[in-house]
Amino acid sequence: MTNLLSQTSMDDIFHKELIDRKNKLYSYTLPIDFFDPVEFYNYQSSIFSGNRFFWKSSDGLLWTVGLGIAATISNVDPENRFQASNNKWNQIIKDAEIDNPSGVPGTGPLLFGGFSFDPYSEVEEEWASFGHSILYLPSYMLTVAGDQYYLTVNAISNDLVPIESLREKANRFVQHLQNDENLLKEHPLNIKSSIEVAPEQWIQSVDEIVNILKTTDVKKVVFARKLLLEFEENAQPSYVIKRLLEQQPASFVFALEVGDYCFLGASPERLIKKMDDHVLSTCLAGSIGRSQNIQEDQKLGEILLKDQKNLFEHELVVSMIEDALRPYSTEINIPDEPILMKMPDIQHLYTPVTGKANDDFSIFTVVEKLHPTPALGGVPTKAALEIIREKENMDRGFYAGPIGWTDYQGNGEFAVGIRSGLLKENKAFLYAGCGLVSDSVSEEELKETRIKFQPMLKATGGEIL
Numbered sequence: 001m002t003n004l005l006s007q008t009s010m011d012d013i014f015h016k017e018l019i020d021r022k023n024k025l026y027s028y029t030l031p032i033d034f035f036d037p038v039e040f041y042n043y044q045s046s047i048f049s050g051n052r053f054f055w056k057s058s059d060g061l062l063w064t065v066g067l068g069i070a071a072t073i074s075n076v077d078p079e080n081r082f083q084a085s086n087n088k089w090n091q092i093i094k095d096a097e098i099d100n101p102s103g104v105p106g107t108g109p110l111l112f113g114g115f116s117f118d119p120y121s122e123v124e125e126e127w128a129s130f131g132h133s134i135l136y137l138p139s140y141m142l143t144v145a146g147d148q149y150y151l152t153v154n155a156i157s158n159d160l161v162p163i164e165s166l167r168e169k170a171n172r173f174v175q176h177l178q179n180d181e182n183l184l185k186e187h188p189l190n191i192k193s194s195i196e197v198a199p200e201q202w203i204q205s206v207d208e209i210v211n212i213l214k215t216t217d218v219k220k221v222v223f224a225r226k227l228l229l230e231f232e233e234n235a236q237p238s239y240v241i242k243r244l245l246e247q248q249p250a251s252f253v254f255a256l257e258v259g260d261y262c263f264l265g266a267s268p269e270r271l272i273k274k275m276d277d278h279v280l281s282t283c284l285a286g287s288i289g290r291s292q293n294i295q296e297d298q299k300l301g302e303i304l305l306k307d308q309k310n311l312f313e314h315e316l317v318v319s320m321i322e323d324a325l326r327p328y329s330t331e332i333n334i335p336d337e338p339i340l341m342k343m344p345d346i347q348h349l350y351t352p353v354t355g356k357a358n359d360d361f362s363i364f365t366v367v368e369k370l371h372p373t374p375a376l377g378g379v380p381t382k383a384a385l386e387i388i389r390e391k392e393n394m395d396r397g398f399y400a401g402p403i404g405w406t407d408y409q410g411n412g413e414f415a416v417g418i419r420s421g422l423l424k425e426n427k428a429f430l431y432a433g434c435g436l437v438s439d440s441v442s443e444e445e446l447k448e449t450r451i452k453f454q455p456m457l458k459a460t461g462g463e464i465l
């Protein structure tokens with residue numbers, strides 16, 4: 001089994017990056033039998049580790065898992081990263097030879113990846129290998145769409161690749177996959193130490209920001225902080241992914257590996273989804289805890305639905321998303337009032353926004369217009385970002401940035417990378433933030449971020465703070 005890749009001399013050609021225009025993408029998709037997505041992620045990990053991704057949509061109806069890299073779109077001009085990525089992607093798919101009879105969204109050539117929160121932030125060491133955008137076209141990809149399973153094989157070559165040889169390669173891969181008995185052994189994670197980075201300093205900064213919010217035109221700033229974990233042994237991304245899937249079933253579960261680093265999490269918040277011409281975005285902002293007691297829990301929900309501070313936090317998100325989508329969508333529908341979204345550790349105010357994509361809709365363009373929504377940045381965006389840069393004292397990296405996929409047919413979905421962390425060997429950096437408005441109370445906001453660390457803490461075997 002280990003010589004799978006050496007069996008095909010073409011792989012050397014397949015795995016190299018897109019160098020010039022003569023390079024052409026060849027892609028073949030076939031339906032396959034059931035295969036567990038986490039096992040697929042772990043398949044031949046000694047070969048693919050560092051070049052993998054994982055995605056489960058919040059409704060569980062679409063999963064994509066990528067192994068190996070046929071092409072990477074990265075290192076583009078940070079200021080123009082969405083359009084530059086879009087242009088490169090269009091160039092790749094323009095002349096591609098694609099054999100995908102099913103045409104199901106999420107199958108065939110697909111880019112998966114993400115964008116840093118702030119292209120103007122100073123990059124700290126832990127985020128250096130991610131840059132400000134990184135998107136993978138995988139060599140092998142599993143798609144689970146409803147109850148159907150597909151394998152896509154992509155190859156980029158400047159030689160003629162008869163589609164027949166790609167079919168053989170795909171069939172061989174499926175055969176090996178289904179006969180593989182070397183399942184990866186997983187080691188449970190044990191936390192050795194956990195350090196909240198300078199909570200007192202953070203509280204003081206919150207007070208300073210609240211003062212700015214009280215005395216200037218700035219209405220909202222989303223302020224984040226970091227928690228450092230050290231484990232007894234190296235963390236396996238699949239171990240954490242499995243726990244996130246079990247513990248946060250209604251969230252997007254994502255992982256993106258870059259060398260030794262893995263950015264992963266369980267986000268409840270969609271930035272944008274486009275399937276055919278259906279558009280869906282999610283406004284999620286305003287939070288309160290949960291209670292084990294049903295009546296108490298209901299009471300907390302009712303308090304949240306009426307709380308002026310949280311309603312204001314939320315309303316700013318709704319109006320910005322509406323404005324950002326309007327040029328690209330018709331038939332926009334937004335309920336008048338938010339409802340509750342209850343996650344295992346937290347409840348949020350939630351407003352879904354639906355629409356119909358018009359001809360100008362391109363997912364990268366819309367991601368660019370939406371990011372950062374006031375659920376992650378603030379209002380007005382520019383002033384909020386300046387305050388975040390000055391006061392936060394950390395590089396958010398991909399935390400709170402867009403993360404997701406788009407396929408060659410223009411379908412796609414991006415979540416915002418919150419309730420997330422960055423794993424490297426026996427360390428992890430976890431991130432959590434909260435929307436500050438003029439009547440925020442710093443101690444309360446600190447508590448809110450503690451709750452928001454829980455999904456990643458629990459998935460890495462941690463104790464409740």
Ligand SMILES: C=C(O[C@H]1C=CC=C(C(=O)O)[C@@H]1O)C(=O)O
Pocket residue numbers: 222224269284285286287313348374375376400418419431432433434435436452
């Ligand atoms: C910034 C985060 O959450 C955002 C999303 C939902 C509710 C939020 C809030 O109530 O503050 C935040 O805007 C985070 O989880 O790190």
Ligand SMILES: [Mg+2]
Pocket residue numbers: 285286287313434435448
């Ligand atoms: Mg909040």
